[in-house]
Amino acid sequence: MRKKGLIIVVLAACAACVLFLVYPFIFSARPSITFFPENGGVHYQAAATGLELDPATGTINWTVGSEIDHRAYLMQDFSLLYKNNRLIAMINHWERNATTLWQKKQFQASPGCYQSLSVHEAEIHSGGRIYGKTELSEDQLFIGWDQAHFVSFKAAASKKETELSSQYKNRIAFTRAELLRKASKKYGFNPGAYQIFPLFELTPSSVRTLFPFNRDKAWRITVQLWEGIYKTFLQGIETSSGRYEPAVGSSMPLLLIAGDHLLIVIETSRGDVVLLKQVFN
Numbered sequence: 654m655r656k657k658g659l660i661i662v663v664l665a666a667c668a669a670c671v672l673f674l675v676y677p678f679i680f681s682a683r684p685s686i687t688f689f690p691e692n693g694g695v696h697y698q699a700a701a702t703g704l705e706l707d708p709a710t711g712t713i714n715w716t717v718g719s720e721i722d723h724r725a726y727l728m729q730d731f732s733l734l735y736k737n738n739r740l741i742a743m744i745n746h747w748e749r750n751a752t753t754l755w756q757k758k759q760f761q762a763s764p765g766c767y768q769s770l771s772v773h774e775a776e777i778h779s780g781g782r783i784y785g786k787t788e789l790s791e792d793q794l795f796i797g798w799d800q801a802h803f804v805s806f807k808a809a810a811s812k813k814e815t816e817l818s819s820q821y822k823n824r825i826a827f828t829r830a831e832l833l834r835k836a837s838k839k840y841g842f843n844p845g846a847y848q849i850f851p852l853f854e855l856t857p858s859s860v861r862t863l864f865p866f867n868r869d870k871a872w873r874i875t876v877q878l879w880e881g882i883y884k885t886f887l888q889g890i891e892t893s894s895g896r897y898e899p900a901v902g903s904s905m906p907l908l909l910i911a912g913d914h915l916l917i918v919i920e921t922s923r924g925d926v927v928l929l930k931q932v933f934n
Contacts, residue, residue, distance in 0.1 A: 692784035847909035
């Protein structure tokens with residue numbers, strides 16, 4: 654019996670060692686968006702997000718792709734798709750030892766305001782160091798219904814399109830204002846102390862003007878913001894009660910910028926208002 658007990662102990666110890674060795678690789682199998690210092694010799698030749706309506710089939714084609722001029726240790730495209738300010742789908746596409754990525758999804762169209770925003774990241778290993786290169790892209794598509802068929806446009810070019818886009822924008826603006834009111838009441842902050850805008854407006858051309866810092870620091874904050882969004886959305890949004898809810902169905906993040914920190918306000922699909930904070934170093 655004593656010998657049998659010793660064998661069981663040894664087997665248990667071996668199993669523990671195996672789990673210790675294997676689990677880190679299981680948990681780290683999925684890459685994540687991470688900020689690395691840039692390498693000036695690496696450039697994106699293309700980084701794009703596309704939304705197009707196929708009138709013949711009534712489907713929306715959602716494409717996300719990127720191309721870099723150096724082979725990367727890791728390339729990753731992470732994209733969010735919103736309809737009327739609510740998340741309806743995500744793309745998380747990555748490959749190792751690659752120079753290009755391309756992903757396409759199709760789904761049935763219905764009237765609404767569609768907005769997709771993506772972060773494209775390449776991880777470069779060179780000279781014993783790790784560098785990163787990050788780009789942002791976005792696209793939007795308004796879809797309406799006119800005399801038994803769909804109509805679509807990206808920017809209003811007629812009176813009818815202007816009226817339709819204004820309807821969608823006004824509804825979204827109202828829901829965002831209501832979310833901000835609920836968040837400020839729940840968490841006790843003053844919205845007047847912040848510059849406020851939705852995540853969709855954080856573009857390569859606006860980063861420098863939205864953050865009160867030089868280009869390098871503003872870009873680092875932007876990448877770290879996306880890093881936090883990526884991890885939060887993939888693991889689920891943690892509510893104030895400690896419960897995790899799926900990201901799909903949640904509102905587009907509202908960003909509130911102050912001089913030394915950033916607040917991110919999100920409403921889950923079940924109506925829980927969540928507040929996240931990013932401190933500027």
